[in-house]
Amino acid sequence: MKYPDQDNYSEDMENNIDFEFWAVNYINIPTNLYGLILKEITEKELPKDINIDLLMHNMKIFEIESNNEKYYIVAGGLLIGKNKWEDQDRIFNFNSNLMHDEIIFQTHE
Secondary structure, eight states, X not given: OOOTTSTXXXXXXXXXXXXXXXXXXXXXXXXOOOSOEXXXXXXXXXXXXXXXXXXXXXXXXXXEEETTEEEEEEESEEEEEEEOXXXXXXXXXXXXXXXXXEEEEEOOO
């Protein structure tokens, strides 16, 4: 997100895109991701070094590819939302009932 008074500002940079995973059983991602590709994969595609028991209770497996490396998250679901929040987020400001301006994607059971 960039503000109007920042260098190289444009309207397509005035939003945050949030990836909200819930009921996370496993996460293995770096601090920064560049040019990411995100997809849900099946149990058969799960790398052998990740414990299959993490998939109990209808967990989903998300594969993130960035810089030709693959990372994994095992979670109950995912919401991808667009917003213009500056200093707020839905975790630390949970009493504010923050709503995304647009839901880009949300998993369903």
